[in-house]
Amino acid sequence: MPRDGSVPGCAPLGNSAQRVGKKWMDGARRLRVHHVLCLPLYRGNGYSDAFCENMEQTTRWLREYPDEPVLAVCEPDMVCAGCPNLTAWNGCRSSGRSVDEKDRNLARLFGICPGQKYTWQELLDLAGKNLTAAEFEASCRNCEWYGKGLCSYEKWKDSAQI
Numbered sequence: 408m409p410r411d412g413s414v415p416g417c418a419p420l421g422n423s424a425q426r427v428g429k430k431w432m433d434g435a436r437r438l439r440v441h442h443v444l445c446l447p448l449y450r451g452n453g454y455s456d457a458f459c460e461n462m463e464q465t466t467r468w469l470r471e472y473p474d475e476p477v478l479a480v481c482e483p484d485m486v487c488a489g490c491p492n493l494t495a496w497n498g499c500r501s502s503g504r505s506v507d508e509k510d511r512n513l514a515r516l517f518g519i520c521p522g523q524k525y526t527w528q529e530l531l532d533l534a535g536k537n538l539t540a541a542e543f544e545a546s547c548r549n550c551e552w553y554g555k556g557l558c559s560y561e562k563w564k565d566s567a568q569i
Contacts, residue, residue, distance in 0.1 A: 417520035436468075437484040438477040440510040440519055443530045444538075444547065446486070447566035448558050454491050461489025469527045476524040481510035509546055516542055531567050538563075 449466050453459035465485055487493050499506050514521055517533040525533075543560035547553040 417514075417522070435476060435478040435524060437480045437482075438527075438530070439484040439486065439506075440479055440481060440514045440517070440521065441506065441546065442484065442486050443513070443517070443534045444543065444558075444563060445552070447531070448552075448563055450557065452552065452555075452557060455489075458489045458491060462486065473528040474526045476526055477530070478524050479514070479519050479521050479530065481507055481514060481521045505549070513546060535564070535567060 446462075446466055446469060449462050451459060451463075453462055483493055483497050483499075487499075490499075492499050510521070513519075513534075517530075517537050519525065519530065519533055538560070540560040543563060547558055550558070552558050
């Protein structure tokens with residue numbers, strides 16, 4: 408991976424870190440690359456009531472508007488906006504910088520360029536073409552929700568309808 412944290416074949420990532428008090432900026436809803444794995448599997452569990460409400464709204468919007476563009480990012484997004492682990496400096500209390508690395512690794516694997524717009528359906532299709540059970544395990548094995556048995560590659564494929 409390039410030293411600037413960018414994804415090969417994509418434009419270099421700028422330092423666009425801003426507090427994500429809003430779910431979207433500049434008219435585009437922002438979506439972390441690894442959330443392509445999380446969102447189809449969401450079943451009401453979360454870090455707080457506010458987080459769960461935000462996840463309900465986000466998953467409902469994606470289901471209702473799968474062809475609307477979202478901005479693929481490797482930083483806090485519309486899901487993180489409702490997370491109690493989001494720090495004032497756009498960090499994550501629970502996973503630190505490892506979540507950014509997870510996003511970049513999955514972006515490379517899926518062929519997604521952070522900073523570019525995709526539809527939800529395009530993101531699911533790219534993930535579905537490139538994700539294997541081994542890659543899912545490698546990406547998710549340290550996640551709290553995976554550890555609780557809420558996630559698996561097979562569940563993701565069924566939920567994402569891949």
